[in-house]
Amino acid sequence: MPMTKAFSLLKSIALPLLIILALHLTGLLGATATYAQQLLLQTGVLNARPEKEVTKESFSFDFTIQTLAGESVPMDSLKGKVIFLNLWATWCGPCRAEMPDIESLYKGIQDKDIAFVMLSIDRASDEAKIKNYINSKGFTFPVYKITQPFPAGLPEALQVPSIPTTFVINKAGELVYKNVGTANYDTKKFRSFLQDLSQE
DSSP states (O other): OHHHHHHHHHHHHHHHHHHHHHHHHHTOHHHHHHHHHHHHHHTTTTBOOTTSOOOOEEOOOOOEEEETTSOEEEGGGGTTSEEEEEEEOTTOHHHHHHHHHHHHHHHHOOOTTEEEEEEEOSOGGGHHHHHHHHHHHTOOSOEEEESSSTTTTSOGGGOOSSSOEEEEEOTTSEEEEEEESOOBOOSHHHHHHHHHHHHO
């Protein structure tokens, strides 16, 4: 009897395992997971909630990031602006899932007092991969890379255990929002949150 139950259990999980294995072997597992997460984002279940994590702790601007063209950008050059800062990587499916909505948010906000920092934590040797990914998707938001291997050179607030992680820093240099995980930021509520901060 126990053998029959074991066989029955094995049969019930064999097909899903074979599908996952086939997707993995063909290289489609990541794309499939990204697509599934994008569908989930469209339901509104993962809409960003700006009121959920207000900390008001001071943000350290004492580090430098780099454009994909190789230009160094001291973070303190963005002081006095509202900063939408997203940590991501090309290998991160949840990061890729939320990027189209971030692009839409970026295009929808034309405010010189709001700066977008899409900060890739990919390895320095993956620069071509970052450029190819951004270009292939047609993203126009500002993309930066870290100048040292993650998390070296970044303030403690940005040394997170998982990505994507998104932060919002207000004009006073305070961390006013942090979200770990995939979210849809292209909502009326989140746009209003950013725009209200830019008016302060």
